[in-house]
Amino acid sequence: MSAPTGSSRPIRSELRRFGIWRKNGAGLDTADARLLETPHSSDFTHTDPWRVMRIQSEFVQGFDALAEIGPAISVFGSARTKPDSPYYAAGVDVGRLLVEAGVAVITGGGPGSMEAANRGASEAGGLSIGLGIELPFEQGMNEWVGLGVDFRYFFARKTMFVKYAQGFIVLPGGLGTLDELFEAMVLVQTSKVSQFPIVLLGKTFWSPLMDWVRDVMVEQGLVSAGDLDIVQLVDTAEEAVQRVMEGKAGTRVAAKG
Numbered sequence: 595m596s597a598p599t600g601s602s603r604p605i606r607s608e609l610r611r612f613g614i615w616r617k618n619g620a621g622l623d624t625a626d627a628r629l630l631e632t633p634h635s636s637d638f639t640h641t642d643p644w645r646v647m648r649i650q651s652e653f654v655q656g657f658d659a660l661a662e663i664g665p666a667i668s669v670f671g672s673a674r675t676k677p678d679s680p681y682y683a684a685g686v687d688v689g690r691l692l693v694e695a696g697v698a699v700i701t702g703g704g705p706g707s708m709e710a711a712n713r714g715a716s717e718a719g720g721l722s723i724g725l726g727i728e729l730p731f732e733q734g735m736n737e738w739v740g741l742g743v744d745f746r747y748f749f750a751r752k753t754m755f756v757k758y759a760q761g762f763i764v765l766p767g768g769l770g771t772l773d774e775l776f777e778a779m780v781l782v783q784t785s786k787v788s789q790f791p792i793v794l795l796g797k798t799f800w801s802p803l804m805d806w807v808r809d810v811m812v813e814q815g816l817v818s819a820g821d822l823d824i825v826q827l828v829d830t831a832e833e834a835v836q837r838v839m840e841g842k843a844g845t846r847v848a849a850k851g
């Protein structure tokens with residue numbers, strides 16, 4: 595298309611790219627000037643385009659903070675596990691044993707089993723990482739986190755749990771724990787990640803769920819029997835760490851695309 599000609603053309607298109615000057619004195623109109631303008635309202639920070647920038651910054655911040663942590667295992671489990679619970683003791687053991695095996699420990703940075711795993715890792719002198727999440731009831735990072743990163747968005751945070759770990763150990767938990775577990779299972783099932791061991795610690799707690807997957811889901815043809823092999827059930831912290839470290843051997847290969 596040819597450029598329009600004639601005197602009806604707007605002044606702005608006749609001016610040079612930089613240092614625009616308007617004959618009518620309406621002021622400078624450059625990207626720089628618009629950037630420096632004091633906004634009349636902050637409403638734009640609640641718009642989707644602005645949120646996209648914020649989401650992008652969460653990924654950049656996560657990648658920056660975690661790029662050099664080395665090998666790591668993510669540990670999940672209930673935020674409500676009490677310090678006197680055997681699950682808490684198992685979490686502390688898991689954190690310690692992982693550090694002794696030479697890997698960093700990543701958790702959600704919250705209380706309960708997350709705190710337990712961070713505590714074990716920290717007490718063993720290892721890298722204890724917490725990926726916190728902004729929640730309506732402010733909780734804060736547990737005191738055993740050595741490297742903490744805060745997220746507003748669950749999905750950005752969940753990317754970090756998978757991207758920077760070579761396997762998961764999952765302690766008993768509620769909906770949050772199941773969400774993290776099933777997301778990882780789907781990533782393995784759909785070959786988005788491979789060689790990614792997922793170890794469930796606590797047979798009494800996890801067996802009924804896995805029985806249901808087999809007796810109902812597999813029975814009705816909704817998942818294949820082989821999908822059950824995506825997870826391994828164990829009863830001790832020692833076994834959990836051994837299995838996850840065995841499974842970790844080799845390079846995790848992400849599917850193409």
Ligand SMILES: C/C(=C\CNc1ncnc2c1ncn2[C@@H]1O[C@H](COP(=O)(O)O)[C@@H](O)[C@H]1O)CO
Nearest residue numbers: 670671672673674702704733767768769770771
């Ligand atoms: C419920 C309470 C605090 C919540 N604080 C959390 N901080 C960080 N991460 C959390 C929190 N709650 C859930 N998560 C994530 O989900 C998993 C645990 O969820 P569950 O429902 O308790 O099983 C955990 O792995 C985190 O990633 C105060 O009691």
